[in-house]
Amino acid sequence: MSALKFVAMDSETVKSLRNGGPDANGQTPERKTSDGSGNECRHCLQDIREGDLFLVLAHRPFPALQPYAEVGPLFVHAEDCARYPESAGVPSYLKAREAILVRGYGTDDRIVYGTGQTVAPQDIEAVSTKLFERPDIAYIHVRSATNNCYQFRIERG
Structure with a gap:
């Protein structure tokens, strides 16, 4: 977990x-x-x-x-599907991706500059844990590394 x-x-x-x-x-x-x-x-x-x-x-x-x-x-x-369990870890679909963008946001819902980085999917948890050591990071967006499309949000557990 x-x-x-x-x-x-x-x-x-x-x-x-x-x-x-x-x-x-x-x-x-x-x-x-x-x-x-x-x-x-x-x-x-x-x-x-x-x-x-x-x-x-x-x-x-x-x-x-x-x-x-x-x-x-x-x-x-378009049809019903079960919402991803928040405690399930990094979604398996990311294993087929070469890289993903992570970016930290503050409590004001604005980008915390200097936090955005492209990482290998297997490094998302380690990078996110490190970002959350910063008190100015309220949450993290995971986005497409190639198109910047929003994927999901990471929060402290």
Whole structure:
């Protein structure tokens, strides 16, 4: 069991989106069929299998609007899936990735400069634990190293 919490999108938000609720841009999510090319569901934190339906939507993983509250595209299964358990450790889909971006945020939900770094997936826990030694880090975003897309949030366990 990890001393870190790996926090996927909450189930109520995902349920609303699946029922046609608006995304961060006020749009209805797009429905697509996966070609199996490595699109990750941000709710169950697993790759979406070829042939499965999924939603493409704009997401803002911050509680309020402010200059650092980035909006970006992400994917969730169109059908029900179980939310990733926060205590389950690094999601297995990351093992197929070469690198991932981690970046620390303060209690004001703004980037703590100097914390962003590209790491190998097997180093996420060690790097996150080291970042959390800093009192100015409230949480960490894990993002795509190539496209900066939000993956999930890490919190202290």
